[in-house]
Amino acid sequence: MAIRIFRMKAGNRVNRRVSGDIGVTLFLVIFAIIMVIPLYFAIIQSIKPMNELYIFPPRLYVTSPTPDNYADLFRLMSSSWVPFSRYVFNTVMITAVGTFGHIILASMAAYPLAKYRFPFSQGFAKMVRFALMFNATVLTIPTYIIMARLGWIDTYFSLIVPAFGSSLGLYLMQNFMADLSDALFDAAKIDGAREGLIFWRIVMPNVKSGWLTLMIFSVQTLWNTNNSMYIYSEELKTLPYAISQITSGGYARAGAAAAAVVVMMLVPIIVFIISQSNVIETMSKSGIKE
Amino acid sequence: MSEMNKAAASNDLEFKTAMRNIGKYFQYKWSLMKKAKVYYAFIAPYALVFITFTVLPVLIAIYFSFTNFNMIDRPSWVFIDNYYALFIDDDLFITAIKNTLLFSVITGPVGYLMSLGFAWLINELPPKVRAVFTLFFYAPAISGTSYVMFSYIFSADEYGLLNSALLNWGFITEAVPWLQNEKTVPFCVIVVSLWLSLGTGFLSLIAGLQGVPKDLYEAGAIDGIKNRWQELWYITLPTMKDHLMFAAVMSITGSFGMGAVITALVGFPSPNYSAHTIVHHLEDYGNTRFEMGYASAIAVLLFLLMVVCNELIQKLLRKVGT
Numbered sequence: 001m002a003i004r005i006f007r008m009k010a011g012n013r014v015n016r017r018v019s020g021d022i023g024v025t026l027f028l029v030i031f032a033i034i035m036v037i038p039l040y041f042a043i044i045q046s047i048k049p050m051n052e053l054y055i056f057p058p059r060l061y062v063t064s065p066t067p068d069n070y071a072d073l074f075r076l077m078s079s080s081w082v083p084f085s086r087y088v089f090n091t092v093m094i095t096a097v098g099t100f101g102h103i104i105l106a107s108m109a110a111y112p113l114a115k116y117r118f119p120f121s122q123g124f125a126k127m128v129r130f131a132l133m134f135n136a137t138v139l140t141i142p143t144y145i146i147m148a149r150l151g152w153i154d155t156y157f158s159l160i161v162p163a164f165g166s167s168l169g170l171y172l173m174q175n176f177m178a179d180l181s182d183a184l185f186d187a188a189k190i191d192g193a194r195e196g197l198i199f200w201r202i203v204m205p206n207v208k209s210g211w212l213t214l215m216i217f218s219v220q221t222l223w224n225t226n227n228s229m230y231i232y233s234e235e236l237k238t239l240p241y242a243i244s245q246i247t248s249g250g251y252a253r254a255g256a257a258a259a260a261v262v263v264m265m266l267v268p269i270i271v272f273i274i275s276q277s278n279v280i281e282t283m284s285k286s287g288i289k290e
Numbered sequence: 291m292s293e294m295n296k297a298a299a300s301n302d303l304e305f306k307t308a309m310r311n312i313g314k315y316f317q318y319k320w321s322l323m324k325k326a327k328v329y330y331a332f333i334a335p336y337a338l339v340f341i342t343f344t345v346l347p348v349l350i351a352i353y354f355s356f357t358n359f360n361m362i363d364r365p366s367w368v369f370i371d372n373y374y375a376l377f378i379d380d381d382l383f384i385t386a387i388k389n390t391l392l393f394s395v396i397t398g399p400v401g402y403l404m405s406l407g408f409a410w411l412i413n414e415l416p417p418k419v420r421a422v423f424t425l426f427f428y429a430p431a432i433s434g435t436s437y438v439m440f441s442y443i444f445s446a447d448e449y450g451l452l453n454s455a456l457l458n459w460g461f462i463t464e465a466v467p468w469l470q471n472e473k474t475v476p477f478c479v480i481v482v483s484l485w486l487s488l489g490t491g492f493l494s495l496i497a498g499l500q501g502v503p504k505d506l507y508e509a510g511a512i513d514g515i516k517n518r519w520q521e522l523w524y525i526t527l528p529t530m531k532d533h534l535m536f537a538a539v540m541s542i543t544g545s546f547g548m549g550a551v552i553t554a555l556v557g558f559p560s561p562n563y564s565a566h567t568i569v570h571h572l573e574d575y576g577n578t579r580f581e582m583g584y585a586s587a588i589a590v591l592l593f594l595l596m597v598v599c600n601e602l603i604q605k606l607l608r609k610v611g612t
Contacts, residue, residue, distance in 0.1 A: 020518070021414075024411050024414065025415075027411070028408070028411055028412065028415075028423055031408070031427075032423055032426040032427060035426055035427055035429070035430055035485065035488070036426050036429065038430065038436065038437075038439040038440060038443060038485070039429055039430065039433060039436055039439070041439055041442070041443070041451065042436055042439045045439075045442070054449065058449055058450075058451055058454055105335050105336040105339065106336060108332045108333070108335065108336060109332060109333040109335075109336035109337065111332060112326070112328075112329035112332050112333060113333070116326070116329055118322055118323065118325070118326035118329055118330075119319050119322055119323050119326070121326075121329070124333070124337070127345065128340065129539065130597065131340070131344045131345070131348065132539055132540075132543055133539070133542065133543055133593055133596040133597055133600060134344075134348050134351075134589070134593050139344070139347040139348065139351060140576070140577075141351075141354075141361070141576065141582055141585075142346070142347035142348075142350035142351050142354070143343060143347045145350065146342060146343070146346060146347065161339060161343070162339070162343040164335075164336070164339045165336055165338075165339030165340035165341075165342070165343055165344060167340065167344060168490070170336060170340075171536065171539075172494065172536065175494070175532040175533060175536055176497075178532060179501055179532070195328045195329075195332070199332070209497055209500070210497070213493055213494065213497055216432070216493065217490055217493075220432050220434075223434065224434045224435070240434070240435070244435075254442075257438070258439075260435075261433075261434075261435060261436050261438060261439065264433070264434040264435055264436075265429075265432070265433030265434050265435075265436050268432045268433060268434065269425070269429060269432060269433060272425065272428065272432055273425065276421055276424060276425070277421060
């Protein structure tokens, strides 16, 4: 019994053995390496000079790294007739506005659905969950018809607004908000706080990890928005579209293609690192989440 | 005569009370709705977008599935002809179902268990180390088009990473065309989709694990929980059921919705249709042949398949911790 109490003082380390911990860590390290190899390979390929790209056997390291492939990529991009910066602007704009709007709208809708019951609430929540399972491909034609009626063809609206109502966000935020304790709201209501205030001051700060997670998903999806069938003008097309035009050049551009992969994965990964460190920070600050 | 009158009168009375009750029911519902009007205001902006760009298109697609529609002429009602043709005349659709089921039966559960397993093990680590491992495991799913690197790894010539390694170690004597041979294509597809499977669900599981109150474990230890397996089954998993269900939905949509990744790796059509999935079939009819009615029927069937699968899994997940 004494031992057990002593063990419990070490926080969440009850029921653990050192040998198990070592085994687990080793196992994780091996799998982490397997997961990262293709990404590492992309980075290595992107800084290899031409003559190293075609050595047999292919090497997982580089002897004389060069930024040539990146220079190549940007040279190819700037030779297109729409300035390269325009593609970047489009993608950044779509990603930023789409993500922000989605987080706000989905969180607002998730709050009453997670915490209260009223007519149609459960039905609506269920409908959203079902919608997650409908394949997006077949929706493009009906959506096109709707877009045309709205006059949104060939505008930013066609790319941004549907992202606001993506079903993933509502489902996720609802899950996070359901975990919040009712005591939190009751106290605020006794103090006479209105629902809007409760949402903004109490709910949102307490589900920070939720909307940071949603931000990661949303940025990742929107950042990779490729050529959409609702957009014709070259000036409105996105960065992934421009890059895919370049990398379809085959072996001659193998280096530039790898550089493109690295450029495209950079932003979602940076967003992930920033928000993840925030999530962990809030977790350790609040200690136990209720 | 009077008997009949009496019966009619009592019927009339019953009808009236029933009507009054129905009226009362609606009045009650209406009063509930009036009370909840703040909540409707909260939901309204999202609901407007969601209904316009998700519900409405789904309903239109379901309607199209009963018609013959080529994008130019008006849709003509053909009732279940599309569905009939899919199962009776379309051998390729049957192949697509087989492939989709094969891929999703393997990648769905394995990917899900991988997500849960890794999330659980990572969660035990100190915060800084945990962040690094989370990044490493999650990076493939987040890094956009990085899966195209697998076309170099599985490249058919000896410059391919896998071929050169296997040649070097003497496992094979000549380069294997991994992505061109119909026997090896399913293997490659499964490897790549497992590599990509630690995505949305994985991250949600990590968040769920971090939300489990630590004192539950201490209480559990006093109640006689002896090892980490019991802890997982009786404490951790039941506390994060919502996250488990969310991850399950994500892994269903992921594994049934495989298409773009396969096309990027092995092209369309894949060698002898060895990786032809329902999504490919759908894209073929929808985006290439513009047989929208037929394509919509495929989409509706895919949707039903996912819904049934989802219901089964949600039932299974309710048993967790019992």
